[in-house]
Amino acid sequence: MLRFENVGLRYGMGPEVLGDINFSVAPQSFQFLTGPSGAGKTTLMRLMLLSLKPTRGTIHVFGRDSSGLTKNDLTALRRRIGAVFQDFRLLDHLTTYENVALPLRAMGREESGYRAEVVELLRWVGLGDRMNASPPVLSGGEKQRAAIARALIVRPELLLADEPTGNVDPGLARRLLRLFVELHRLGTAVVIATHDLNLMDQFGFARRLTVGDGKLKILDGLAS
Amino acid sequence: MNEPIAEPMLAVEPEPAFETHAPLIPGDSVAGRALIVVIAIMTFLACLTAGAALLVADASQAWRSDVLRDATIQVKPRAGDDVDGLVAKTVAIAGKAVGIESVHALTNAESEKLLEPWLGAGLDLSELPVPRLILLKLRGRRGDDLTALRKALASAVPEADLDDHRVWASRLGAMAGAVVTLAAALFALMIVAMGTAIGFATRGAMAGNREIVEVLHLVGASDAFIAGEFQTHFRRLGFRGATIGGLAAIAFFAIAAFLSFWSAHSPGGAEMAAMFGSFALPLSGYLALVVVCAAVTLLTGFLSRAIVMRHLRSLSR
Numbered sequence: 024m025l026r027f028e029n030v031g032l033r034y035g036m037g038p039e040v041l042g043d044i045n046f047s048v049a050p051q052s053f054q055f056l057t058g059p060s061g062a063g064k065t066t067l068m069r070l071m072l073l074s075l076k077p078t079r080g081t082i083h084v085f086g087r088d089s090s091g092l093t094k095n096d097l098t099a100l101r102r103r104i105g106a107v108f109q110d111f112r113l114l115d116h117l118t119t120y121e122n123v124a125l126p127l128r129a130m131g132r133e134e135s136g137y138r139a140e141v142v143e144l145l146r147w148v149g150l151g152d153r154m155n156a157s158p159p160v161l162s163g164g165e166k167q168r169a170a171i172a173r174a175l176i177v178r179p180e181l182l183l184a185d186e187p188t189g190n191v192d193p194g195l196a197r198r199l200l201r202l203f204v205e206l207h208r209l210g211t212a213v214v215i216a217t218h219d220l221n222l223m224d225q226f227g228f229a230r231r232l233t234v235g236d237g238k239l240k241i242l243d244g245l246a247s
Numbered sequence: 248m249n250e251p252i253a254e255p256m257l258a259v260e261p262e263p264a265f266e267t268h269a270p271l272i273p274g275d276s277v278a279g280r281a282l283i284v285v286i287a288i289m290t291f292l293a294c295l296t297a298g299a300a301l302l303v304a305d306a307s308q309a310w311r312s313d314v315l316r317d318a319t320i321q322v323k324p325r326a327g328d329d330v331d332g333l334v335a336k337t338v339a340i341a342g343k344a345v346g347i348e349s350v351h352a353l354t355n356a357e358s359e360k361l362l363e364p365w366l367g368a369g370l371d372l373s374e375l376p377v378p379r380l381i382l383l384k385l386r387g388r389r390g391d392d393l394t395a396l397r398k399a400l401a402s403a404v405p406e407a408d409l410d411d412h413r414v415w416a417s418r419l420g421a422m423a424g425a426v427v428t429l430a431a432a433l434f435a436l437m438i439v440a441m442g443t444a445i446g447f448a449t450r451g452a453m454a455g456n457r458e459i460v461e462v463l464h465l466v467g468a469s470d471a472f473i474a475g476e477f478q479t480h481f482r483r484l485g486f487r488g489a490t491i492g493g494l495a496a497i498a499f500f501a502i503a504a505f506l507s508f509w510s511a512h513s514p515g516g517a518e519m520a521a522m523f524g525s526f527a528l529p530l531s532g533y534l535a536l537v538v539v540c541a542a543v544t545l546l547t548g549f550l551s552r553a554i555v556m557r558h559l560r561s562l563s564r
Contacts, residue, residue, distance in 0.1 A: 074465060094470060094560070102467035112462050116273045125271075129468035134268055173466070 024050045024181060024212050025071060030080035032066060040066055044080070044239045046232060048181065048214060053207045055223045056216040058234035064216040065109060067234060068185050071214065072106050073097060085180070102130060105179030107187045109216075111170040113158040119165075120145065120154040123172045130177075141176060148172045148202075149195070163190035171199060175206065182206060185216045196222065271463065272456055272480040279484055282448040286488025287495070289441040290543050293434055294496030294536045300430030301532045307423030314412045314419070318393060320381040320400070321408045328406065334379050337400065337407045341383055344396035349384040381407075441543065442550055449481060449551040453558055460559075470559040478552035485547025493540035500528045500536075 025048035032041045041063050048054065048071075056064050069075040070082060073089055082089040084100055092100070105126075113122045121128075123145060127137045145151055148168040158166055167190045174182060182203065188196035200222065207213045214232075217223065223231065231242040322337055324330045334352050341350045353361070358380065359370045385393075393411050400407045453460065463473050504527035528536075 072465065098464075098467055098469045101465065106465060108465075112458075112465070114271070114459055114462060117269055117271070121269055125462075126466040128268075128271075129463060129466050129472055131472065177467070 024048050024052075024085060026083040027070075028081045028083075030070065030077045030082060032070065032075065033078050039078075040237055041070075041234075041239075042237050046239055046241055048212050050180070050212055051207065051210050052230065053204070053213045053226070053228065054215070054230040054232055055226075056214055056232045056234065057218055057220075057223065059218065062234040063237060064218075064234055065185055067239075068106075068183050068214070068216055071181075071183055072104060073100065102126070102177060103180045105174035105177055105182045105211075107167075107170050107174045107182075107184035109185040109189070111158070111166045113166060113169055113173075115158050118155050118157055119150055119161065119169050122158065122169055123176055125173060126177045137176075141172075144172050144176055145169075148199075164192065164195060167191055168195075168199070171202070175202070178209075179211060182211050182213045183216075184214070187215060188217065188219065188222060197225070200226065270480060270483075271459060271476045272452065274480065274483065276452075276455070278448060278451050278455070279480075282444065282481075282484050283488040283491070285444045286441060286485055286543060286547065287491040289437050289444070290489045290492025290540060291495045291499075292492075293437045293441075293543070294493055294539050295499065296430045296434045296437065297535060297539055298496065298500050298528055298532060300427045300434075301528060301535060302526065303423055303426045303430070305529070305532075307419055310419050311416045314416045316385055318383040318385060318409060318411045320383065321378040321410065322381065322404070323378045323406050323408065324376065325406065326376075330379060333404055333406055334381065337381055337404050340399050340403055341381065341396060344393075344399065346386050346393065347383050347396070348386045350381060351384075352381045353379065438546070442546065445481065445485075445547050445550050446554055448484075449477065449554045450558070452477065452480070452551075453555060470556060473559060474552045474555040477555040478548045481551035482544060482548030485544045488547075489540040489543040492543075493536055496536055497533060500533070504528065 027044045027046050030041065030044040031039050033039045044067070056067060058064050066075065070077060071084075073082070073084060073092070076089075085103060087096065087100065113119075114125070117125070120141060124134070124137060124141045127141070128134070142151070142154070145154055148171060150165060150168055150172065153161065153165055153169075156165075158169070161169065167187065171184070171187055174184065184203065187203075188199055191199065196219075203213050203215065204226065223229065233240045233242065320337055320341065322330065322333050324333060338350050338352050341347055358377065361380075362370060362377070393409060397409050400409055460473055463476075507526035
């Protein structure tokens with residue numbers, strides 16, 4: 024599904040921030056990406072989302088070498104990936120409903136065809152009464168849930184979530200994690216970047232990818 | 248992956264009313280309002296230019312049509328000539344010529360009246376070597392038919408000089424053509440200026456909405472989809488600007504036509520009407536202004552789409 028081979032990345036003429044990254048994400052797998060702040064978790068997530076080009080090595084996404092992708096290929100692949108960003112990246116001038124529906128709208132689907140689906144998901148993440156609210160008036164936790172709902176609405180084959188529980192209380196964090204696990208059981212490969220050790224301990228079956236000093240270490244989970 | 252994500256909390260509740268399809272590019276911005284003003288002014292000027300060109304073209308057509316339906320024979324008597332005899336002979340020849348509908352020799356009284364503004368009242372033409380005029384009304388506008396008449400006059404009445412007004416009509420046509428060409432060039436310049444303003448505005452909007460473009464890409468929007476959103480946004484701005492400018496131009500021509508009609512019986516108004524026609528755009532002229540407005544709207548949308556597509560293609564991820 025996703026394979027990194029000797030991937031390295033540097034910004035401009037600076038030193039390599041990531042080097043010799045080798046790993047793969049199998050279909051229907053569940054893994055945490057962890058490491059200290061500034062270690063390069065978000066950069067690695069951006070490489071996985073194909074929003075950054077590696078300076079060396081190759082990335083294969085859904086069996087395609089990312090270096091030979093056209094923009095249309097890239098669009099098609101991104102529609103199979105759901106992403107939750109650390110800074111949410113919600114559009115402030117749209118309502119919560121519109122933000123969550125955005126990927127479906129971008130696919131050219133008719134609003135009448137997805138409305139019930141979006142409403143259902145918003146209620147599930149506890150935003151049923153905030154559909155008309157715009158992001159500036161949402162709390163951090165509400166924004167987080169809206170961002171997660173936006174990533175899930177397309178039922179992605181691969182879910183990349185960068186600190187998805189960073190702004191929510193422990194109860195909601197567990198509930199959101201259960202949602203990710205359920206999604207994983209339905210066939211989605213999940214990669215969650217976090218440095219919340221407690222959270223990772225609750226899901227011992229998950230593989231752990233640890234970034235540090237620009238390198239990646241892999242610790243297989245109990246049932247991976 | 249086509250199964251529902253989760254079953255819990257699926258209690259059937261009535262769907263609340265909420266906004267569902269706001270534009271992805273925020274509509275109300277200072278730059279957007281500035282562009283509307285620029286498009287409105289440019290559309291107004293473009294409509295004025297187009298309308299003025301249409302008026303001149305129509306007036307020129309009417310002048311030439313009138314001028315080419317008439318011809319004039321001047322009988323220039325020499326000392327001792329029997330002027331009335333020459334005029335009668337000329338009238339007789341002209342009356343028999345092909346393509347002549349009617350012949351009217353100006354009487355002395357009519358000639359004196361014509362010259363009155365220059366030579367004063369109480370003039371006696373018999374004392375002056377003033378040519379006598381014979382007006383011919385032609386069938387249709389075919390000046391070619393006058394060749395035979397010209398030859399007949401040359402042999403029978405050498406003092407008679409036939410003028411079919413072609414030179415005058417040709418000069419009028421050239422002048423009107425020059426005015427229309429100048430108007431077309433001005434129109435083209437305005438469209439280019441408007442296009443440049445739209446280009447700047449589109450690039451500004453792309454820079455101002457970089458975050459939106461990025462998010463759209465990340466959620467799987469194609470370049471065509473993003474460009475389509477910008478196109479819709481700019482077409483709306485273009486429509487508002489073109490409507491304001493177009494309505495102002497239509498109001499201008501309607502008021503000008505009303506004033507022209509109202510002052511038609513005054514001396515100045517009559518002269519203006521003689522020079523420029525009624526100064527009233529025909530219905531087809533107003534339709535042309537509507538077409539200009541529609542074209543501006545479409546141009547705004549397509550131009551912004553082309554610029555956005557070009558910019559997105561040049562972006563590396």
